[in-house]
Amino acid sequence: xxxxxxxxxxxxxxxxxxxxxxxxxxxxxKESNENFFKIYGNKxxxxxxxxxxxxxxxxxxxxxxxxxxxxxESPLSAAKKNKSTSMWQSIESQNKGKSQITLSAxxxxxxxxxxxxxxxxxxGIEKPALAGLWPNKIGTNVVLDLxxxxxxxxxxxxxxxxxxxxxxKSLYPEDNPKIALLNVGLEEIKGHEEIKKAYxxxxxxxxxxxxxxxxxxxxxxxxxxxxxxxTDGFTGNIxxxxxxxxxxxxxxxxxxxxxxxxxxxxxxxxxxxxxKKFKEQLDPRKYxxxxxxxxxxxxxxxxxxxxxxxxxxxxxxxxxIVKGRLIEKIKKYLGN
Amino acid sequence: xxxxxxxxxxxxxxxxxxxxxxxxxxxxxKESNENFFKIYGNKxxxxxxxxxxxxxxxxxxxxxxxxxxxxxESPLSAAKKNKSTSMWQSIESQNKGKSQITLSAxxxxxxxxxxxxxxxxxxGIEKPALAGLWPNKIGTNVVLDLxxxxxxxxxxxxxxxxxxxxxxKSLYPEDNPKIALLNVGLEEIKGHEEIKKAYxxxxxxxxxxxxxxxxxxxxxxxxxxxxxxxTDGFTGNIxxxxxxxxxxxxxxxxxxxxxxxxxxxxxxxxxxxxxKKFKEQLDPRKYxxxxxxxxxxxxxxxxxxxxxxxxxxxxxxxxxIVKGRLIEKIKKYLGN
Numbered sequence: 001x002x003x004x005x006x007x008x009x010x011x012x013x014x015x016x017x018x019x020x021x022x023x024x025x026x027x028x029x030k031e032s033n034e035n036f037f038k039i040y041g042n043k044x045x046x047x048x049x050x051x052x053x054x055x056x057x058x059x060x061x062x063x064x065x066x067x068x069x070x071x072x073e074s075p076l077s078a079a080k081k082n083k084s085t086s087m088w089q090s091i092e093s094q095n096k097g098k099s100q101i102t103l104s105a106x107x108x109x110x111x112x113x114x115x116x117x118x119x120x121x122x123x124g125i126e127k128p129a130l131a132g133l134w135p136n137k138i139g140t141n142v143v144l145d146l147x148x149x150x151x152x153x154x155x156x157x158x159x160x161x162x163x164x165x166x167x168x169k170s171l172y173p174e175d176n177p178k179i180a181l182l183n184v185g186l187e188e189i190k191g192h193e194e195i196k197k198a199y200x201x202x203x204x205x206x207x208x209x210x211x212x213x214x215x216x217x218x219x220x221x222x223x224x225x226x227x228x229x230x231t232d233g234f235t236g237n238i239x240x241x242x243x244x245x246x247x248x249x250x251x252x253x254x255x256x257x258x259x260x261x262x263x264x265x266x267x268x269x270x271x272x273x274x275x276k277k278f279k280e281q282l283d284p285r286k287y288x289x290x291x292x293x294x295x296x297x298x299x300x301x302x303x304x305x306x307x308x309x310x311x312x313x314x315x316x317x318x319x320x321i322v323k324g325r326l327i328e329k330i331k332k333y334l335g336n
Numbered sequence: 337x338x339x340x341x342x343x344x345x346x347x348x349x350x351x352x353x354x355x356x357x358x359x360x361x362x363x364x365x366k367e368s369n370e371n372f373f374k375i376y377g378n379k380x381x382x383x384x385x386x387x388x389x390x391x392x393x394x395x396x397x398x399x400x401x402x403x404x405x406x407x408x409e410s411p412l413s414a415a416k417k418n419k420s421t422s423m424w425q426s427i428e429s430q431n432k433g434k435s436q437i438t439l440s441a442x443x444x445x446x447x448x449x450x451x452x453x454x455x456x457x458x459x460g461i462e463k464p465a466l467a468g469l470w471p472n473k474i475g476t477n478v479v480l481d482l483x484x485x486x487x488x489x490x491x492x493x494x495x496x497x498x499x500x501x502x503x504x505k506s507l508y509p510e511d512n513p514k515i516a517l518l519n520v521g522l523e524e525i526k527g528h529e530e531i532k533k534a535y536x537x538x539x540x541x542x543x544x545x546x547x548x549x550x551x552x553x554x555x556x557x558x559x560x561x562x563x564x565x566x567t568d569g570f571t572g573n574i575x576x577x578x579x580x581x582x583x584x585x586x587x588x589x590x591x592x593x594x595x596x597x598x599x600x601x602x603x604x605x606x607x608x609x610x611x612k613k614f615k616e617q618l619d620p621r622k623y624x625x626x627x628x629x630x631x632x633x634x635x636x637x638x639x640x641x642x643x644x645x646x647x648x649x650x651x652x653x654x655x656x657i658v659k660g661r662l663i664e665k666i667k668k669y670l671g672n
Contacts, residue, residue: 137585147520150528184483184573190484192570200562218577222585234528235574237520241554243574246582249473249558250618253339267607272598284587312600 004036004059005322007315008099009284010090011041013106018042021048021105024311031312033059034319038099040065040086058095069110071304078110079117087111088276091118094297101318105311106224112148112263112292124329124334127152128294129160130233130301131167132240138224138295139175145230146290147237157181157230161202163211163293164228166333170324171317175227177209180216182231182239191216199277209333231328268304269311286335289314291321298326300326339341340372343651346426347377348404349442349649350640354378357441359383360541360647362392367648368654369395370518374435376422405446407640414446415453423447427454430633437654441638441647448628455633458666463488464630465496466569466637467503468576469623469653472559474560475511478504480625481566483573490533493517493566495537498669500564500630501546505669506660507653511563513545515581518553518567518575526551530568545669583618626649627657634662 009025011018018041025037035058041044043064065302067084079261082088087123089113104111108130131144135198143244144164152160153273165177181199195215202212209284213226221229231239258264266273273326280286284303289308293298296323302314345361347354361373372395375382377561379400388398403420418424422556423442427450429435440447452464467480480500484491508618517526517535524535531551538548550561554575557565567575596601604611616622620639624646628635629633638650 022588026579047363069430071521135585148521182574184570207402218574218579219581219584222579222581234520235571237576238554238571242557243582245555245556245558246579246587248555249471250583250586250614253614253617254610257614258607259608264607264610267603267605269603269604271594271607272601274590274596278586278589281589 004272005034005101005319006036006038007318008038008093008102010066010102010104010106011039011046012086013071013104013174014302014306015104016043020306020308020311022053022056023308024103024315025060025302027138027210027308028312028315029056029059029207030251031317032047032316035059035315037061038063038090038093040067040090040093054197054270055297063089069107071107073107073110075107075109075113078107078319079113088114088227089119091115091297091299092118100322101300102103103300103318104313105167105304105306108301110149111299111301115292115295115297115299118310119299121294122330125294127156127158127159128292129163130290130295131164132290134221134229134240134243135281135287136224136227139170139227140287141221141227141229143221143229143231143236143240144293145233145236146240147233148292149233152194152232153236154194156336157194157198157232158201158231159197160293161210161212161228162333163330164272166329167291167293167326170230170326170329171320173324176211177228178211178213178226179228180226182213183217183231183233185217194310207335243285248312251279251282270305285310285313293330296327298319298322341370341437342372342374342435342654343654344374344426344429344438345613346438346440346442346515347366347375347382348401348422349407349440350470350642353441354381355385356642356644356647358382358389358392359644360651361396361607362389363644365392365395367537368652368655371395371651373397374399374426376426376429376431377404387641395608398592405443405474407443409446411443411445411449414443415449423459424450424454427451427633427635430455436658437634437636439636439638440653441640444483446638447635447637450581451631451633454636455631458629458632458663460670461495461599461630463492463495464628465499466501466578466626467629470564470565470576470625471617471623472556472558472560472578474507475563476623477563477565478507478559479557479565479567479572480483480567480629481567482629485569486528487570488568490530490537493534493568494537495532495630495670496566497534497548497564499666500566501626502665502669503629503662504564504609506665507642507656509660510637512547513564513648514547514549514562515564516562517572518557518565522551522553529669543671548608573640587618591598621646621649625653627653628655632663634658637648
């Protein structure tokens with residue numbers, strides 16, 4: 001067990017949990033046996049599920065928690081439940097040296113607050129950020145902040161740049177982080193004061209561990225010329241969701257209309273492989289998992305509505321983060 | 337001529353101008369003869385172009401302007417050129433009663449500044465907004481602000497709601513405006529202070545000329561449940577461009593891959609009609625034209641890189657705006 005990457009899993013959050021969580025663990029173990037899972041949640045439900053899958057038993061330990069945080073619960077109410085919840089205990093297990101990373105498909109606001117309370121912030125970082133993956137023409141972007149903070153000042157944006165670069169390097173060690181600030185134009189005078197100040201400081205800094213590519217506009221996020229896109233949480237959340245909505249609009253339109261009538265159905269047979277690859281490339285499960293950055297320990301948030309495939313993908317992400325020594329890298333990139 | 341809608345056209349801005357402008361006017365006149373065009377710009381270039389198209393001559397007047405504003409020029413430099421430019425004169429013609437609306441494919445920042453200087457703001461409006469059209473599942477959204485202002489307070493967002501509703505009603509008189517504020521969540525506690533204050537006031541107001549649907553998230557912009565989406569110019573600009581980028585990413589991918597290999601090419605033959613309709617529905621030229629709101633006169637900004645088709649579409653938009661009495665409607669919706 002010592003050579004395994006130990007993931008603390010909050011099994012009680014998100015749709016169809018804990019069944020989905022156990023199914024995701026099973027799927028992940030079929031593809032790789034590099035993990036040991038500490039599963040936090042209701043022991044009766046979890047034992048029942050795990051007992052049905054004897055092949056995963058040796059790779060799991062169930063830790064009973066009497067309480068859980070509801071998906072719609074306020075962060076304050078979540079924090080008041082204290083140590084009794086599966087979310088709290090799955091985060092706290094890192095502090096006790098029992099796990100290397102925490103994975104939850106539960107309430108995002110609660111996960112942010114509890115992670116901050118339990119793991120505390122990295123020295124010098126004032127705000128945590130939520131980073132996500134987003135496809136581009138040649139690979140994948142890291143985009144942050146996706147909504148951990150509504151307002152950001154210049155220092156936050158600079159910290160997000162360093163942390164995003166460290167995350168990119170952890171996930172894609174063979175590649176170099178290329179950072180841009182998301183803005184409404186490319187000229188230095190564009191945008192609000194905070195972004196202009198961040199731009200100047202990033203441009204002038206000689207101690208960066210990444211290439212700074214200035215500003216990027218929304219229509220170029222997916223071009224692949226940069227791979228880390230930095231913005232405040234309000235803008236980042238809306239940009240990500242708008243992209244999702246646009247992709248859904250197009251794919252639904254095509255799906256509905258290409259299934260109408262015989263000619264279109266014949267066409268689908270011929271273009272099956274292209275459409276299949278296209279569907280895979282835009283499959284949100286492929287990019288499932290947002291990473292909480294700025295804390296003294298790695299925490300991954302799986303989408304609440306994903307399925308076992310999405311969950312298994314965020315387990316893969318957890319492994320890359322642990323092997324890529326994310327927290328050490330962040331501290332190095334921040335110059336701590 | 338008196339029964340015609342008179343459009344003042346700045347012919348000198350945008351890619352391939354003034355040729356594109358004259359081609360767009362020609363295309364528009366082929367489809368409808370309800371306009372008379374006052375074309376502002378270099379008379380030698382314009383006479384040459386118009387003389388090639390005798391069928392449009394009776395519907396045009398060329399007004400020579402010695403100067404023009406470059407697409408990359410700063411708004412300040414543009415304003416200093418004063419009355420000598422085609423942009424200035426095309427806007428000013430409204431004040432002199434010579435035209436009913438202004439259309440330009442030129443420099444957006446300059447158009448905003450000059451429009452404000454020449455037409456001045458509607459009483460009580462502090463900031464102009466740039467509104468655009470965006471497809472949704474059942475029709476079209478009006479989205480504003482797309483970048484006229486970086487920062488907005490609660491009053492601005494409320495004014496944008498009224499102005500956006502008035503624009504929607506002018507363009508689609510048979511339909512009713514349904515407004516939502518673009519935010520990072522649907523709950524009342526979500527978002528920054530300005531948006532929360534605007535939400536409360538819009539919710540409580542009993543004098544509105546539109547239905548207020550609360551908040552909307554980025555992934556639901558295209559659902560068609562609301563038709564006027566209100567946000568600050570920073571977020572709106574990034575959301576619109578991100579949607580454009582996502583749509584481009586997907587359509588380019590499909591185009592490139594469906595053109596590879598014999599099987600795919602056969603498939604294209606069978607699905608030709610669906611793909612053609614799809615292409616038309618997402619064609620940016622269909623939605624070409626952003627409307628400057630908050631001024632004492634209507635000004636439409638055509639995309640600088642559009643072609644004659646896009647320009648003819650923004651002429652159609654101008655006609656709807658004039659017939660829909662946009663400025664009167666805005667004043668009514670604002671309660672002025």
